[in-house]
Amino acid sequence: MKLRLAVACAALLAVVGPHTAFAASPHWEYRGAHGPAHWAALDSGFETCAKGAQQSPIDIRDALVTPLPALQFSYGSVPPAIVNNGHTVQVNLPAGNALTLDGHRYELLQFHFHTPSEERIQGKSAAMVAHFVHRDAEGQLAVVAALIQPGQANPGFESVLAHMPAHAGETLTVDGLALDLAALLPADRGYYDFDGSLTTPPCSEHVHWLVLKQPVTVSPAAIRRFRALYAANARPVQPLNGRVVRVSP
Secondary structure, three states, X not given: OOEEEEEOOHHHHHOOOOOOOOOOOOOOOOOHHHOHHHHHHHOHHHOHHHXXXXXXXXXXXXXXXXXXXXXXXXXXXXXXXXXXXOOOEEEEOOOOOEEEEOOEEEEEEEEEEEOOOOOEEOOEEOOEEEEEEEEOOOOOEEEEEEEEEEOOOOHHHHHHHOOOOOOOOEEEEEOOOOEEHHHHOOOOOOEEEEEEEOOOOOOOXXXXXXXXXXXXXXXXXXXXXXXXXXXOOOOOOOOOOOOOXXXXX
């Protein structure tokens, strides 16, 4: 396989969803004066980070058991473009992969990682999480969260985490690498369902969140490689503010 590395360019701006562009202005971080507690003050466009009533992530507790519609993934094998955008490692994907939920189709745009997991289950975080960002024809977002724990290697995630660009603003492609997207997800597709937001500025709301109950695993070495690049890039959990979290049986 041959690696091809390029500086992220304007083409990335066409990919809609969290973490889309490198070095977006204004500058924000996960700690210090530009950290989550200060996001809303960095720009007027970020005020929802403080004023929003349906912010993500959340600590999932006391979910209401509900016969939710099945998650139908039409995921194929694709050549990934692996991006270091300055906040995380993101994998941009070609068109043609989709999630169908209760007859409604969402196109998969990209997935990216956080460590530890931004979502908590009964107060506990997983080692990492992968967020699969989808968009429907009206521009509404649905994000599927796959919690990641250390354990047996997952070939797909391992191939991404072994080829992360070292510098913010770089995109890496690997000649001959085909990523089996469906193999990144757990066998059990049961999930938690709630309304939320983007977990990064501008923290826009009306995002449909679908958190898979069964974690997936990657090797401990892969987790260490990601944390060597981004030691901690998770927004703290946000108030539920009366939202109902549903869970499939």
